[in-house]
Amino acid sequence: MIGVELAKLFRRPRTYVIAALLCALPLTVAIFLATTRIPPPPGQGGAFLSAVLSNGALYPAAAMALVLPVFLPVSVAVLAGDAVAGEASAGTLRYLLIRPVSRSRLLVAKLISLVAFVLFAIVSVLVTSYLTGILLFGVSTSSAGVALPPDVTSLSGVTISPAGLALRLLGTVAYIVISMLGVAAIALFLSTVTDSSLGAAMGALAVLVTSQVLVTLDAAAAIRPYLPTRYWLAWVDFFRDPVLWRDIERGAGIQLVYLAVLLGAAWANFLTKDVAN
């Protein structure tokens, strides 16, 4: 069933359109930055954006900071919201269920295909933004005047070796996938509640926007550590030296909690739900 879901994902033009849109955002930003060379003031604008002007090899990290807060969660919410509701309204859900595919396995397969989508999207963004960075900003000719492999400065000012950079980017990819689990689980749950894909996606986005607002609200400080978006940007801590694990661990933990609870809710709801209409 997982294979079937992956086949459905990667045979669908929509997947590639979304990934292309995700890649287009950092590309656009890079073109503006490279032509005007006006960096955002430090501490404002996307993370790493002011640093990439001197070293394009850091652009994948800046690209992550660009797509993560809005674009990526929106696309995950749209796909996850469509996961069950879309099949129900297209009439394919009933044919899957009488194959038979057990309802719980269907949910798990849907979740795994969402993870696959996030991985695919992030890796596409990383690859395109790495190439963009190198081409548009060049590489700081650090060591012996040789352009490759480029040295990258961590947030703490220490040089990150190419191998270290690769490891940190790997950690970033893993962390972002985990960060998106919460969104996916919310939208997937709503997708089993309603037959409208759009409704499920909107519901999940409403939760995220609310969470984002509460994160910045001091009056809501008591619940802040439990908000799904609280630790979204914690992957930046991979680029500190030494790596700061505190928020990364917490963020991953919160996402797993949301995943467990919402996937549980989806399971409880979907297994005894009428598939009519």
Place this chain on the structure above:
Amino acid sequence: MDIGRTVVTAQGLRRWAVVLGLVLVLAAVPVVVNVWPVRAAGVDPADLRSRIAASGIQAHQGYAQSAGLLGLPALPNLTQVTALVSGTTEMRTWYAAPDRWRVDVLGEGTEHGLYQTPEAQFTWDFGDNQLTRIEGAQPVRLPRAADLTPPALARQVLSAAAGDSLTPLDAKRVAGVEAAGMRLTPAGTDTTVAHVDIWADPEHGLPLQVEVTARGGARPVFVTRFLEIRFGAPDAGVLTPPAPRPGIGYSVAEAPDALSALNRGQPAPLPATLAGLPRRDAVAGVSAAGVYGAGLASFVVLALPGRSGGRAFRQITTYGLEVPVPDGNEAAVIETGLLNVLAVRNRNRTFLVAGLVGPDLLRRVATGLAGVTG
């Protein structure tokens, strides 16, 4: 209710019960951790105080957070200082010895590092891509994040308030350590501080949490505490500042902040006494700034030169209240409940006064500064 019931409703309810149980268990975890009783580690305050004083050699590393509710407006050249007392600051600290430590201030996508090595201090600013080596001692400087880690603040407060009374407080779990507590209550009435609560690890004496409560306030207006702490020496590599190299900016400075730069100019002399309090300059050669008063009721007076003094004065009059002073001079004060700032314009000179002192004292100081001549 019969509507909607089906032959599998009971099954569905059982599943929902499982999910609900999971939610309850997960929600209970932080609650239980919070209310788990702390084994009271009763330590006599005087004993604790001496242990804290001796804890400067205790190596540790941790993650600290300070939060101020003072709501001070951003003053020119002083934004970094006002941010410290008006917002939340997240810090990572590594401490091996009084002359070997590092404090990183974390921001979203930024980092400011401060390294103390036996030879010099280094600051690293990721946003500016700038490494700075600070040479020589800094007799006067602005407060910075590293002064607000619980050990630094607690020691500062205790050394300033030598004679004030100490009472024991209930133990408290801070960053997983069961810390002994004590309350310091200033004796004098000039200060705005009602009391300072300090919790420290009873074993090493390392302060883990400091809370400052202003007079008339029920809740502390400034809290700094460790969220994570590990005892033991940090890696030598961590304490080594980044090496200057092409691609990052590097400079060597002797007066890295506005205040120490000021001290290098030719500021106006400060009076020997203000509001009846003698000036007690600690370091010779420092003329731009003077410290008056005793204990927590101390305040700092700066003399600012013409142009920048005028700007600072205007900023303070915008946010503050006017204070009547003699001789046709002007003065204004910004009150935050804990930290109060006074600006006095005396002809073309500007005096800036800041301290944890009450408005009554500041009015007397204003009159004193307005009367300075020559």
Place this chain on the structure above:
Amino acid sequence: MIITHDLTKRYGRTVAVDSVELEVREGDRYGLLGPNGSGKTTLVRMLLGLVFATRGEIEVLGRPVPKRIQEVLPSIGALVEGPGAYPHLSGRVNLTLFDAAGAGGRRKDRRQRVSDALERVGLAGIDRRPVRNYSLGMRQRLGLAGALLRQPQLLILDEPTNGLDPRGIREIRDLLDELNREGTTVFLSSHLLAEIDAFCTRVGVMDRGRLVLQEDLSSLRAPTGRVTVGSPTPERVVALLDGRVEHRDGEVLTVRHDDPGALNAELVAAGVTVTAIATERRTLEQVVLDATTTSSDRVEAAG
């Protein structure tokens, strides 16, 4: 094969299926007849574990449903309220995905299974066009092919001929006929009487959620005790048979009589020319009209 007891499904205040006692036996060609909205689809969905009953029991292939539905479904092929397919994929890919989704069915025979199923329903020549561009009839055939992928013991088909042209309907009927002779039990629902009449051996009639009739078609088609007679001189027949003629329509007359042979002899003996003579049997239509009350898609004014 299928037995239900007191099967009831309520949607809010509408009772879609009401105390249905269905019985489908092995080898049957069972036709579930009923107008739109009479609850056929809902009944089918309950049999397949898609919708859960408000009350009542279901047994399919000897196992309780929905409790052990996962054991039952592999032996069932089904079409529920129109076909469903991924519109951006070709028919072949759709079938391949559906085949891969279900348990069982070896991977290496998959291509063969899909080809066989497509051939059976007359789609052997389909190309790589996406299903989006298929006609309704082609989609219906594709849905049927999906139902046939695993050589089911039991076929449950809800309105299988929707969207097909008369030739297509005939082809599908022949296919079902062939499958039934090979031993597959066929349970189909339709709102078209002629279709059930032409294919089924057993019929159930739904009316507003209730199964108002369930009978072998042969016993439904009992003689009515009347004989139809065709004669070029109908007035003579009327005169001869005196009050026994019940109805006259041009040269065709309906006569109350049990035995057409005897009647024929009587008429011929009297010198009446008989062009046609046959026993009148009940039509399925008549049976259905007798069993049901009003059309369920009528909405009467209250009071």
